[in-house]
Amino acid sequence: MTKEAPGTAPDWSQRPQTADAWVRRAHEVAALLAEDAVERDRAGQTPYEEVQLLKDAGLVTLLAPAEYGGGGQDWTTAYRVIRAVAAGDGSIGQLIGYHYLWAWAARLVATPEQIEAVERQAAQENWFFGGAVNPRDDDLVIREEDGELVFTGKKTFSTGGKVSNVTVLEGILEGTDDHVFAIVPTDQDGITFPGDWDNLGQRLTESGSALIEGVRVPWAAAAGYTETADGGHEFVPRIYNTLNVPLIQLVFTNFYLGIAEGALTRAAAYTVAHTRAWPYAADRKDRGVDEFYVQEAYGDLRSKLWAAEALAERAAAQIEAINAHADSVTPEERGEAAVVIAAAKQTAIDAGLEIGTRIFEVTGARASANAVGLDLYWRNIRTHSLHDPVAHKRAEVGRYALTGELPAPTWYT
Structure with a gap:
C-alpha cells in the first residue's frame, strides 16, 4: 500500500503545538487513508502500514504527558482526532480510539508509580496499545x-x-x-x-x-x-475507576460520527461528479445537484450529523470536567456523564445508519457498484454498533428523563 506520491508527503517533522493543529494532522492522515480505503477493506490485510502511519504522524502519543515526549492533549482533542481519522477509514478510527482508551487505562486503575512508568515508556517507545x-x-x-x-x-x-x-x-x-x-x-x-x-x-x-x-x-x-502488611495484595477502587466504560462508549460515538462524515462527504462528491437528473420529472433539472429531493436529503442528513456531533462535544466537555478533579469525582458526576454519553451514542448510531443507507437514494443506481464502495460506511457502523444493544442506552436515558435515575457502573454502563 503506497500512501503518498513522491513529493506530496506531509511534513510531519514537527509536533503540532495546539489542539487545532493536532486535529489538522489527523485530517491529513485521514486524507491518505481515504485514497484506498475501499481496496484495503476488500483485501482485509493486517493494517501494519496504517498503524505506522498513525505513529509517523505522532497521533499515537497524543494523550501522553508532554514531559515524557507526548502530545499532552486532553480527551476532547483525542475524540476529535478519532472522528477525523475515522472519516478516512473507520477501521483505523476504531484502532486509534481503542488505543487511546488502553493507553489511558493506567490512569484509571493503576498506582501513581505504575502510571508514571507506563506513560513514560509508552511515550518514549511509541507504543501502540491493543x-x-x-x-x-x-x-x-x-x-x-x-x-x-x-x-x-x-x-x-x-x-x-x-x-x-x-x-x-x-x-x-x-x-x-x-x-x-x-x-x-x-x-x-x-x-x-x-x-x-x-x-x-x-x-x-x-x-x-x-x-x-x-x-x-x-x-x-x-x-x-x-x-x-501480611504479604498479600489489595486493590482499592475509586469512582474514577468506573469511568473506563463511559470513556470507551464516547470513543465509539466519535468513530461512528467520523464514519458518517466520510460517507456523507464521499457521497456528496459522487453526486456532484456523477449523479444525473431524472429526465422524466415534472420539474426537470439539468443536473443531479439541482434536484429538490437531492438537496432536501443532503440538508436533512447534514443537519442530523451536526446535531449528533454537538451532543458528542457536550459529552466530551463533561469528561473534561471530571478529569479536572479525577480524585474527587462524585457518583453523581460520573452518572450524569454516562447518561449524556448514552444519548450521544444512540444519536450517532441513528444518524450514521441513516446516512449510510440514504446516500444511495441521492447518488443513483450506478453508485451501488462495488468499485464505488459506498457500502463500506453502513457496514462499518452496523457491525460495531452491535457491540452492546443500543436499546439499553435508550432505556438508560429514558429512566433518567422519567425519574432522574443515574446508571449504576457496570461493564457496559
Whole structure:
C-alpha cells in the first residue's frame, strides 16, 4: 500500500503545538487513508502500514504527558482526532480510539508509580496499545504461581491484535471475583491471534480472538494492586475507576460520527461528479445537484450529523470536567456523564445508519457498484454498533428523563 506520491508527503517533522493543529494532522492522515480505503477493506490485510502511519504522524502519543515526549492533549482533542481519522477509514478510527482508551487505562486503575512508568515508556517507545478485554468472557483465568500471576485462557474478541506493541490483559483471579488488569508485551510466545475476525464491517481492526497461554506477570505490574502488611495484595477502587466504560462508549460515538462524515462527504462528491437528473420529472433539472429531493436529503442528513456531533462535544466537555478533579469525582458526576454519553451514542448510531443507507437514494443506481464502495460506511457502523444493544442506552436515558435515575457502573454502563 503506497500512501503518498513522491513529493506530496506531509511534513510531519514537527509536533503540532495546539489542539487545532493536532486535529489538522489527523485530517491529513485521514486524507491518505481515504485514497484506498475501499481496496484495503476488500483485501482485509493486517493494517501494519496504517498503524505506522498513525505513529509517523505522532497521533499515537497524543494523550501522553508532554514531559515524557507526548502530545499532552486532553480527551476532547483525542475524540476529535478519532472522528477525523475515522472519516478516512473507520477501521483505523476504531484502532486509534481503542488505543487511546488502553493507553489511558493506567490512569484509571493503576498506582501513581505504575502510571508514571507506563506513560513514560509508552511515550518514549511509541507504543501502540491493543486490548484483550471482554467482560462477557470469563474464561481468562489468573492463578498465582511462585509469587507471579499467570494468565491462561481465551478472549473471543480483542482489538489491535497483531499490530499492537503491548496488550492490556484482563482476567479473574482464581478462586475470587477479582478482576486484574496488566499491560504485557504483545510479541511473546504466550499470546497468539488466530486471525478469525471475518465480519461484515470494521474488517481491519484485528478484532478476533486472542489465545493467552501462560503469560506471566509480576504482582508489581497488576494495575492498582499494592502489597499489604501480611504479604498479600489489595486493590482499592475509586469512582474514577468506573469511568473506563463511559470513556470507551464516547470513543465509539466519535468513530461512528467520523464514519458518517466520510460517507456523507464521499457521497456528496459522487453526486456532484456523477449523479444525473431524472429526465422524466415534472420539474426537470439539468443536473443531479439541482434536484429538490437531492438537496432536501443532503440538508436533512447534514443537519442530523451536526446535531449528533454537538451532543458528542457536550459529552466530551463533561469528561473534561471530571478529569479536572479525577480524585474527587462524585457518583453523581460520573452518572450524569454516562447518561449524556448514552444519548450521544444512540444519536450517532441513528444518524450514521441513516446516512449510510440514504446516500444511495441521492447518488443513483450506478453508485451501488462495488468499485464505488459506498457500502463500506453502513457496514462499518452496523457491525460495531452491535457491540452492546443500543436499546439499553435508550432505556438508560429514558429512566433518567422519567425519574432522574443515574446508571449504576457496570461493564457496559
